Amino acid sequence: MHVIGTGLIGTSIGLALTSVGVDVTLEDQSETSAALARDLGAGRTTGEVRPGLVVVAGPPDVSPRLVLGALERWPEAVVTDVTSVKQVVLLDLIRSGVPIDRYLGSHPMAGRERSGAISARADLFTGRAWVLCPHDGSDPSATALVARLAQATGAAVTTLSPQEHDEAVAAVSHVPQVAASLVAARLEHLSDHAIGLAGPGVRDVTRIAASDPGLWTQILSGNAPAVAA
Structure with a gap:
């Protein structure tokens, strides 16, 4: 699995998954942030990157671009983003014209008032809701893979449409x-x-x-x- 964005959420996902034996690779525009996440044990920053699942854990304003880039870089991988808003990302992807059957928005309902990799915790998602937001073109196998990701972190999986999610949060x-x-x-x-x-x-x-x-x-x-x- 590959994580793009090594802030609080991305690093916590890496910590949770490496603790159960998943091979996680890390990427961030800040080499310092990625190195810190690596040193904390959230994954590796070197070696081959051929993920079956890519998690985009960037802020909302760059997430559509990062998702689009991930879909193009890894044409066989499922891509999910974990931002707090779902409709804007989906609409931007639809407007781009790229096939989005391998994309599934999701949102772990967990966080802290402190940000950054240094605040990450392997148990951040334990017992918390993780919302899956399938769209009309979602491949069921993509939904199932993201559900397994959420369950591996200890989260409780629930499903809402992107609109229902945004209204609820x-x-x-x-x-x-x-x-x-x-x-x-x-x-x-x-x-x-x-x-x-x-x-x-x-x-x-x-x-x-x-x-x-x-x-x-x-x-x-x-x-x-x-x-x-």
Whole structure:
């Protein structure tokens, strides 16, 4: 299996799969990030790369390009992306005109407020939902292969259409992220004395506000209609 993108999610996938004996190769535009993921035990960065499955674990704004590139580089491989929005990736691929029967969008519902390979964990997906998002042209064998990937990480597989997925995550993930950020912004200018009055409820509400703002800008932009609904 080949992972493109060695941030939190890509490296965690590599760690989970290497722990059960899967041969994982790693790739990232940052050689430093790929080397860190390798040193953590998420896979190898050298040797032959002939994957049966490619996982694109990049941010939403580059995922369509990375998926398209993977489909062209490995014409026999199944390709999945694990970004938080599914319709924008699928629509970009449809517009490109390439055959997409080997592509299946998916999304592990797991993460941390800290990003990067250094924050990766082999058990990040254990017991968490991993959503498969087949489209009208999906090859059933591609769906089955991505399902086995998710199960190998310890995740619980569920299936939604790309539209159903985006609507669901808007409600349970994206809107709560916006709410947490708004609450945190309201607290920014309070005095230390006022902040000292806060209880654990405030910490719970604002914990995820520490997540990468650049990544969340891309996610919210890509799923804006569902978030605004």
